[in-house]
Amino acid sequence: MSKNETTQTKSKDVFSVYQENVDKIFNGIKQSVPQYHQSITNVQQEYLQAYENIVDSTITIQKEYVQKAGIAANIPEATLKVINDTTEEIVKAASIQNQVTLATIDATQQNIKTFNDNAKSFADLNRNILQSWISVFTTKTN
Numbered sequence: 001m002s003k004n005e006t007t008q009t010k011s012k013d014v015f016s017v018y019q020e021n022v023d024k025i026f027n028g029i030k031q032s033v034p035q036y037h038q039s040i041t042n043v044q045q046e047y048l049q050a051y052e053n054i055v056d057s058t059i060t061i062q063k064e065y066v067q068k069a070g071i072a073a074n075i076p077e078a079t080l081k082v083i084n085d086t087t088e089e090i091v092k093a094a095s096i097q098n099q100v101t102l103a104t105i106d107a108t109q110q111n112i113k114t115f116n117d118n119a120k121s122f123a124d125l126n127r128n129i130l131q132s133w134i135s136v137f138t139t140k141t142n
Contacts, residue, residue, distance in 0.1 A: 066073050075083075 063073070
């Protein structure tokens with residue numbers, strides 16, 4: 001007989017049934033998380049590739065049009081410098097934004113881990129508070 005079958009046959013109180021069902025729900029969620037993660041990653045990669053393809057195609061079409069129309073596409077050195085410098089600053093800003101975002105995610109994860117590590121202490125504290133409240137209303141026999 002498996003653990004679940006044993007627990008189910010012995011479970012008579014509401015808390016045991018509640019615990020069994022909560023465990024089933026969390027186990028189901030834990031199994032689906034890697035699938036969601038992979039699906040989201042795949043969608044992000046596909047979206048990025050599609051966006052890159054659109055930009056590349058647009059540049060190619062514009063270049064062909066300019067060449068066939070005989071339009072001059074040369075830009076002055078000063079303009080080229082401004083464009084390159086602006087691009088560098090955009091890349092730096094995006095890098096800093098990514099670092100801040102990752103640091104925030106890491107800090108959030110650490111805070112959740114700390115909470116999880118202290119959950120037993122919180123439960124013990126609440127248990128002690130509950131016991132002190134109950135003891136006030138419980139009659140003592142000597």
